[in-house]
Amino acid sequence: MEGEKYLFVVSGPSGVGKDTVMGYLRQAHPEIEKTVSATTRAPREGEAEGVNYYYRTEEAFKQMIESGDVLEYNYYNGNYYGTLRAEVERRMAAGKVTLLNIDVHGAANIKRLYPGSTVVFLLPPTFEVLEQRLRGRGTDSEESVQGRLKIAREELGYAGGFDAWIVNRTVEQAAGELYELIAQRA
Ligand code: 5GP
Numbered sequence: 001m002e003g004e005k006y007l008f009v010v011s012g013p014s015g016v017g018k019d020t021v022m023g024y025l026r027q028a029h030p031e032i033e034k035t036v037s038a039t040t041r042a043p044r045e046g047e048a049e050g051v052n053y054y055y056r057t058e059e060a061f062k063q064m065i066e067s068g069d070v071l072e073y074n075y076y077n078g079n080y081y082g083t084l085r086a087e088v089e090r091r092m093a094a095g096k097v098t099l100l101n102i103d104v105h106g107a108a109n110i111k112r113l114y115p116g117s118t119v120v121f122l123l124p125p126t127f128e129v130l131e132q133r134l135r136g137r138g139t140d141s142e143e144s145v146q147g148r149l150k151i152a153r154e155e156l157g158y159a160g161g162f163d164a165w166i167v168n169r170t171v172e173q174a175a176g177e178l179y180e181l182i183a184q185r186a
Pocket of ligand 1 (some may be wrong): 102
C-alpha cells in the first residue's frame, strides 16, 4: 500500500525505553507522529486519555474489535492493547512519518499487514539494566514487574525477525540511530 514506508514500529521489552526514545526524537523532529493505542490497563500517574492511550473497558475494547476498528491487538500481562486502524491509515494516507510503540507480536502483525513498513527492535545493553530500569521507574507493582520481566525474556527471543536493531545505551544515541533509519527509509 502507498505510504507503508512511512510506518516505523518501535518494539522491544517493557522498560527498554521505547516511549522515552520516541519522545526525545519527536521533540527534536515534531513532524514525526505517533499513533495512540487503545488499552484496558489503568492510566499510570501522569498519563492522559488520548495522549498515552485511549483507556477502555474490556467490553468497549471487544466492541471495537468486532466493529473492525482494531488493526491488531494483543493480551499483555493481564490487559488488552490494540492499534486503531484510523490512527494508522490517516497518517499513512497523508504521507506522515509515523511511529508505533507496540509489543513484538503486534510488530509482526503490522509487518504482515504492511510489508513496506520498518520494524525496529530496541534492546537494553544487558538484561540487568532492563530490570533496573523497570524497577527504577516505580510505576508498576512488584507483581506487574515480575510479569513484565518474564515476558521480556520471551520477547528478546523474537529480535531476530526484525528489520533493524538499536541498543538503547543513552536516549540521545538511540534516538539518533532511529532518526538515521527513518531518513534512509522514508
Ligand atoms: P505499557 O503497559 O508499558 O504501556 O505497555 C505494555 C506493552 O504493550 C508494551 O510492550 C507496549 O509496546 C505494548 N503495546 C502498547 N500498545 C500496543 C498495541 O496497540 N498493540 C500491541 N500489540 N502492543 C502494544
